[in-house]
Amino acid sequence: MTHGVLDSLLALAQSTGFAHLTPGAAFMWLLAFGFLYLAIAKQFEPLLLLPIAFGMMLTNLPLAGLMEPGHGLLWRFYHYGVQWEVIPPLIFLGLGAMTDFGPLLSQPRLIFLGAGAQVGVYITFFCAHLIGFDLKEAATIGIIGGADGPTTIYLASKLAPHMIGTVAVAAYSYMALVPLIQPPIMKLLTTPEERRIRMKKARKVHQAEKILFPILSSLVVILLIPAAAPLMAMFMLGNLFRESKVVDRLTGASQNELMNIVTIFLGISVGATMHADTFLDPRVIFVFCLGLVAFMVSTATGILIAKAMNLVAKDKINPLLGAAGVSAVPMAARVVHKVGAEADKQNYLLMYAMGPNIAGVLGTLIAAGIFLAMLGN
Amino acid sequence: MRESLLVFVNGTVGVFVGMAVVYALIRVVAAAVTRVVEGRKAP
Numbered sequence: 001m002t003h004g005v006l007d008s009l010l011a012l013a014q015s016t017g018f019a020h021l022t023p024g025a026a027f028m029w030l031l032a033f034g035f036l037y038l039a040i041a042k043q044f045e046p047l048l049l050l051p052i053a054f055g056m057m058l059t060n061l062p063l064a065g066l067m068e069p070g071h072g073l074l075w076r077f078y079h080y081g082v083q084w085e086v087i088p089p090l091i092f093l094g095l096g097a098m099t100d101f102g103p104l105l106s107q108p109r110l111i112f113l114g115a116g117a118q119v120g121v122y123i124t125f126f127c128a129h130l131i132g133f134d135l136k137e138a139a140t141i142g143i144i145g146g147a148d149g150p151t152t153i154y155l156a157s158k159l160a161p162h163m164i165g166t167v168a169v170a171a172y173s174y175m176a177l178v179p180l181i182q183p184p185i186m187k188l189l190t191t192p193e194e195r196r197i198r199m200k201k202a203r204k205v206h207q208a209e210k211i212l213f214p215i216l217s218s219l220v221v222i223l224l225i226p227a228a229a230p231l232m233a234m235f236m237l238g239n240l241f242r243e244s245k246v247v248d249r250l251t252g253a254s255q256n257e258l259m260n261i262v263t264i265f266l267g268i269s270v271g272a273t274m275h276a277d278t279f280l281d282p283r284v285i286f287v288f289c290l291g292l293v294a295f296m297v298s299t300a301t302g303i304l305i306a307k308a309m310n311l312v313a314k315d316k317i318n319p320l321l322g323a324a325g326v327s328a329v330p331m332a333a334r335v336v337h338k339v340g341a342e343a344d345k346q347n348y349l350l351m352y353a354m355g356p357n358i359a360g361v362l363g364t365l366i367a368a369g370i371f372l373a374m375l376g377n
Numbered sequence: 378m379r380e381s382l383l384v385f386v387n388g389t390v391g392v393f394v395g396m397a398v399v400y401a402l403i404r405v406v407a408a409a410v411t412r413v414v415e416g417r418k419a420p
Contacts, residue, residue: 108403115396122388129381138381208410209403216402224395359396366395370388 020062024276032057032271035169045176048149048267052169055271067272074272077265083161087266088154089234094259095150095361096214096238097251099329103354105209106202109309110321110352114359116305117325118367120145120298125371128290133283136160139371141287144171145294146364147178147328153270154231155368159375165274166284170291178331179338181292182299182323186339189303190319195343197318199352207243214239221366227376228369235365298326302356324353327360 013019035053038044059067059074066074081087104111125142129135136159143155144167152171156164174181187195218236222229241251302325306317320340324332333353340349 105403105407108400108407111396111400111403112393115393118392119389122385122392125388126381126385130378135381135384139384205407206410206414208414209406212406212410213403216406217399220398220402221395224398225391362399363392363396367388367392370391370395371384374384374387 015063017062017064022062022276024280025060025062028060028274028276028279029057032060045172047263048168048172048270051264051267052165052172052271052274055268056165056274057271058268059272059275067275074268078269078272081262081265082153082157082164082269085154085157085230087262087269088150088157089230090258090262091150091266092231093234093238094254094262096235096240097242097254098259099235099239099242099358099361100354101210101213101239101243101358102205103202103351104356104358105205105213107199107352107355109313110317110355111359111362112309113302113306113317113322113325113356114361114363115325116322117298117302117356117360118146118363119301119305120294120296120326121364121367123297123301124290124294127293128286131286131290133286136375137163139375140167141290142294143167143364143368143371144174144291145298145326146360146367147171147175147295147298147326147332148361148364149175150266151231151327151361151364151368153266155371158372161273162278163287165270165279166287167291168270169274170288173288174291174295175328175331178326178328179335181295182332182335183339185296185299186303186320186323186336189300189307192343194307194319195340196347197316198344198347199318199321199349200315202351210243211240214243221362225366225369225373227372228365231365231368235361295326299323302326302360318347318349318352320349321353321356324355324357325360325363327357327364329357329361330354332360333357 032053039046039049066072121142125138128138128141140156140160140163143152149171153168156167214236221232238254241247302322303319306319306322310316320336324336336353337350340347
């Protein structure tokens with residue numbers, strides 16, 4: 001009788017998650033608690049970090065099976081949302097609806113600063129491959145330098161799905177740390193005179209240009225780099241909603257409701273991929289270090305391209321604007337303005353910095369498309 | 378090594394070509410719109 005009761009109690013205890021706890025899972029909880037603290041108490045990219053951290057905690061609950069292929073709830077979110085390439089393009093639809101291309105259209109030469117910042121992506125890709133990551137993993141690490149979360153997640157889901165959680169957290173962490181990472185590099189690579197350069201007044205952009213741009217650029221860029229089609233198409237559709245000014249309801253829904261809903265599913269799906277078995281790998285440290293290198297090199301190459309352009313340009317470009325060529329919209333543009341204002345309080349660089357900042361989004365998208373075209377198979 | 382160098386070179390050149398095409402597009406659209414708008418304004 002006593003044995004029977006003990007056996008059933010033991011069987012009951014064995015059926016709980018407590019009996020199957022592993023040190024790795026406990027460590028991942030601690031990490032998740034740390035991220036939750038950063039998101040809630042420090043407001044460190046809370047819109048994404050909070051669901052990522054919660055997803056991370058849930059996926060490391062033994063026996064819950066939330067990421068069990070075919071059955072788990074979080075697996076379904078991840079599989080149908082991320083692996084089926086639904087969520088990142090929808091995020092781009094919302095981003096497009098929020099983006100004003102005006103600053104870029106008024107000073108189109110600044111687009112090359114967005115291209116310059118992508119050089120860092122490829123330099124880091126090369127370094128990552130040199131130290132032992134395979135080509136697809138190296139590309140996934142390199143794209144962190146583009147400082148564009150949805151593109152990073154999209155590329156990781158296609159090339160290295162096992163790294164999706166790591167690169168997403170790295171990308172969003174460094175984006176939140178832009179005000180700390182970029183200024184020393186900006187000051188190191190520019191002289192006070194260069195930081196004081198005032199930009200030529202931007203021309204007024206006609207509304208017809210703003211409407212034609214998303215239509216024609218999506219046609220041309222997708223013809224040029226078909227692998228970039230899902231993100232480019234949605235980005236420009238969202239922007240056309242905004243600029244056409246005839247579908248306010250769709251613009252509002254893309255900017256708000258849809259964006260908020262997909263952000264929830266993106267965050268929790270990414271967090272759910274961070275299981276102790278895959279995340280606790282010594283190489284994760286390298287991913288974070290290389291991600292930081294990518295971010296720093298992209299900042300530097302953006303600035304250096306601006307300086308190179310000044311060698312031939314009639315109207316000089318303030319080289320600080322090159323730092324905004326990494327996406328991180330609008331944080332990188334704000335940092336450019338702040339560093340510029342330290343050199344000259346009357347120099348308002350914010351609107352000018354939005355041009356390369358938006359060009360950086362396009363550049364990262366093109367860079368990801370090229371990676372996919374070359375490594376996707 | 379050779380493969381990654383190839384991706385590095387093609388990727389870097391590809392991004393600049395892609396952005397140059399977008400740059401050209403912006404300039405052409407701006408010129409065309411200005412011409413049409415100014416054409417309309419002309420007596």
